[in-house]
Amino acid sequence: MLTINADGHPPMSRMQKPDSRRSPEMQDKRSVVPIELADVDAWLYGSVDEAQRLVRLPAPELFIAAPAA
Helix, strand or coil, X not given: CCEEECCXXXXXXXXXXXXXXXXXXXXXXXXXXXXXXXXXXXXXXXXXXXXXXXCCCCCHHHCCCCCCC
């Protein structure tokens, strides 16, 4: 499972409970890196540069981040 830092991602940075043993500046929010179905071949068979371009978080507006009803 590939993860990436999500400290600056509005919805994903709220998804992990803070670790009381670490200071606030040492908290590291992580998110899984989703690979779109259309990008699977580039991920598996492309160059390193092509794969690196796929390591990104989805745009925040793609998330519905609201309390469950």
